[in-house]
Amino acid sequence: MVGEVQKQPAEIRFAEELARLTASDPGPRPPGWRLSPRAVRAFVIGDEARGVTRKFWGDDALVDRCIVSVMGLQGLLLVGEPGTAKSMLSELLSAAICGTSRLVVQGSAGVVEDHLRYGWNYALLLAEGPSARAMVASPVLTAMRTGQIVRIEELTRCPPEVQDSLISILSERTLAVPELGEGTEVRAAPGFNVIATANLRDRGTHEMSGALKRRFNFETVESIRDPAFERALIARQLADRLADHPAIPAPAPDVLDVLVTVFRDLRTGRTAEGETVAQPSSIMSTAEAVNTVHAASLAAAYLDGGPLTARHVAGQLRGVVFKDDPEDGRKLRAYVDQVARPRARSSRAWAAFCDGT
Template identity: 45%
Template sequence: MSTAATDLDAPGTGSAAPAPALRPHAEQAFAEELAALAAADDRPRPARWKMSPWAVATYLLGGTLPDGTEITPKYIGPRRVIEVAVTTLATDRALLLLGVPGTAKTWVSEHLAAAVSGDSTLLVQGTAGTPEEAIRYGWNYAQLLTKGPSRDALVPSPVMRAMAEGGIARVEELTRIPADVQDTLITILSEKTLPVPELGEEVQAVRGFNLIATANDRDRGVNDLSSALRRRFNTVVLPLPGSVEDEVDIVSRRVEQLGRSLDLPRLPDGFEEIRRVVTVFRELRDGVTADGRTKVKSPSGTLSTAEAISVVTAGLALAAHFGDGVLRPSDVAAGIQGAVVRDPSADTQIWHEYLETVVRERDGWKDFYRACREVPAR
């Protein structure tokens, strides 16, 4: 046996032990909630759905079941947004989740797929280099050369698999995909069929199939959707969090989930710093302080909720490994500066002006001000 194989064995067992996933899929991480919802759900379910639209919305928005089971909210925002998204998936129209970076488009997409079909992994990641085969199908070239075109040589895409199984396919960053590749979806979404001319066959979508795509509305002009393709989608816009409290809640919940998988300190010890990070991001993003009295310049970055989650998670790691386990201003200062100052020539002055005119004069923020001033300039 090779040394590499031996290194994978569990001590004392002589067999490989499964390693815990760093980031389990939604259907794995929330399996107990999904099972409890399915068991309590007595409402009509669309074909091949694991639960009713009401239960899917409850899974996303949170609630308490009759047996007392608490369903944690996966999305904090307008209820109607989720209700429209879920209802769309129950029709023959595909769903396009649109929003600025950090509005939980991917997060919502994953959890919708997990709740509806129990599988969030039928995913196409959109990039400038995404080929047509990623949406349609490809070939096992060894078998193709040996036997010619055949079912055995065909490599189905995630979309083709979803069509055949009656599941939910996901396409991330649709507008990053070249326009001619995007249009591969037109026949799939309108005719619910995927021709395979090499075999003289087609794959017809079975009931339950649908598709969720996400797009960043700041990517306009990158690869805009054709009008023909856009008509095949029902577009749902995910807004930024409406209040500081909502955004703090989102960041706290997500960081707590990440922290558990990374063995980081519990969040209550750093709640004040989370609120401070969110406040800084919102004020710079909105161009005005929370009290509306002082206008500030906005930097070039997006300063999204997702970036706030990243800053706080990194700060917790610093506190855990190089501090006393309590999140403090010095743990988040460098992360905030890194998020704000994306373009040093333009953003450095904006950040320094904000520190001097807003942070320096704010009661209870002196430690934060000093920590930020001590971070080396980029």
């Protein structure tokens, strides 16, 4: 149907919760903020009393530090392994603080300085010369003018000389526009700040300059340590993905237990019993676990016409997770032989997992 989309931004998905928090938010608000810091925190980590769901499942103290960072005059840089919900956290913070998470620059090797500053409508530029009407504002410039948060995804994928165009923006809170005349500049309105993300292990990244690092507060987003937390998050994310498939039931608890245990064993290189296992080169993140169980649920319902089992999880594991190194397949087989098969002697779910590998 016209108008339907696969995924709405956080400010639309959670519009009712944001409205509820706004109506019951007596706390002081920093200049330019739509909610108080306490309400922002409640939006991200949940508040049952006000009917607000938890959206970020991780370290609550990390969320507090991020909120404090955004209130200051330094940018916030979320670093960590791929799949640890850095982008989701930046989206949630932006939606709660300024009402929009859609001022985004996607970092890549193709990003040029114009993407972080401004460009030109060349038809107008040729017809009129440099003018405010001919200038095309970047998301960064738009955020400065409106006092909002700009998100820069994968900052370290941008070339170093492009990254450094943020230095004066973050330190002086100003952006010079010399083409419009000497002394012309845009100064950031209250509420402006930058939330960037960067992966630690991905290929194709660049080192940040020392000058730019000093303009950011670094916060490391780690994998979820509590298996119960991770299980609950996966179940919630899967339910959201399967909302358009009401006939597919929620996975059985023992299937989720197998999924979470496999990912945690291979992610850490050690089982709960203390046995060492070979770690694959691929990132065994919670996000990949959600992808795996989502694919397995679709396969079970639409191809096999039955309930999801651990056999379906095993069948999807290789294609969803092991993407780079052929050795990862060998490591998975070794894990099945050394760890999964002994567990299968006393567990039907683990036996089904072994049958599917």
